[in-house]
Amino acid sequence: MQSHAPAELRLRPLLLFMALLILTGASPAQPQPPDDESCAPAACGNLTIKYPFWLIGRHTSSCGFPTFGVTCSDDPTGATPPTLSGSYLRLIDIRYGDRTVVAFHARLASGGACRAMRFNVSTSLALSQLAVSAANWELFFRANCTRAPPPPAEALRLDCPGAGTWSVYAGRRYQPGDGGIAPAAPPAPPAEPAGCSHTVVPVLPGSELRTWDDYPGIVGRGFMLEWTVPGDCAACNATGGRCRYEDGANAFGCLCPGGSVQPATCGPNDPDIQTTAYYGDMCWRKYSVMYSSL
Structure with missing residues (x-):
């Protein structure tokens, strides 16, 4: 017997199903970052340490470029800036958008x-x-x-x-x-x-x-340095990934929601995105069948 219920009533189950997909994170338009918090941004004095930098004693070396490890000072006053990679460079500011840091050389400033x-x-x-x-x-x-x-x-x-x-x-x-x-x-x-x-x-x-x-003030204010490291962290983040450095491959890696590490950005090869595409396709097929029966 053919149903004579209004089209809006027959579409309600489908609309509820689609809303559930969105709420559970199955929408490819809103990629969710992976649950790995081991490389979450960390505070060091007045600086925020994140890729390509990593905080020694808090992060693992895969959280940033190998030579960009930052050591926080144990000075309780906070007057001593953090050290970069065990060198004489002391970090005053990190400008992630410009890929620059402001630092001074401790030996030069102290003499x-x-x-x-x-x-x-x-x-x-x-x-x-x-x-x-x-x-x-x-x-x-x-x-x-x-x-x-x-x-x-x-x-x-x-x-x-x-x-x-x-x-x-x-x-x-x-x-x-x-x-x-x-x-x-x-x-x-x-x-x-x-x-x-x-x-x-x-x-x-x-x-x-x-x-x-x-002279002491000029040298103590430091100078600007620009960094060049592999990978585009912003592009990785835009696709739901988190930036990593693969020690074994000696290369940039993008950790994706499904747990896979991609060379640049998260894409169709990531397991979570494949699952999203599957359910999205099923949703569309069901919608097409229901729409054609109206």
Whole structure:
């Protein structure tokens, strides 16, 4: 006997079934992250530590890039910034959106200006995933110049035992091999000063060296570093995954809701997404049959 119930009543079971699918997380439009909380963001002072960084003592090494382990200071006052990968770098800020950190070098900040004569930031980072940002300014140290023009008028004199007399001034760009640009000078192509001994220390934009009293503060505020690591964590998160680093494969991994680890993002190969697709297909078939019988 053919049913003469209104179409709305006959569709109610299907609508209830579809709502149940959505409430149980079977909708592919709203991927749910996996239950693994072992790599959840963690606080370290005023910083939030998450991929590609990981907090030593709290996270496992798979939570971030191997050389980006962060050690929190045990200073109860919180005045000592955390350390990066057991190095002399102290983290002041992490800007995940820009893929940059602000850090200072503990040895450089704890000694006088003459310590810069034996210091090269770029060389110390040569094998790292970090690079000194070109957005930095610089402190330029030069000495023993035989053919170079004289230093800017605002340059400060620095006498270092065993290393002679140096001229030091701030420049508006960071170029490890150039001659520096005094704040009032117009832009010019990089040019290593002829016949000079020189070294360059990156500092944050806006730094001014007017007297030697300014030096500790300038160096202590640090400089910007940019990181480049494998994988697109934002894309992984957008598909419901969580970012991991696979030690065995030495590569980025995206941990998906079904428990599988994909090389980039969660997709059709993830078990949960396959289940969602199956029930979604069944739902559509049932809807099609019921609609055609109306």
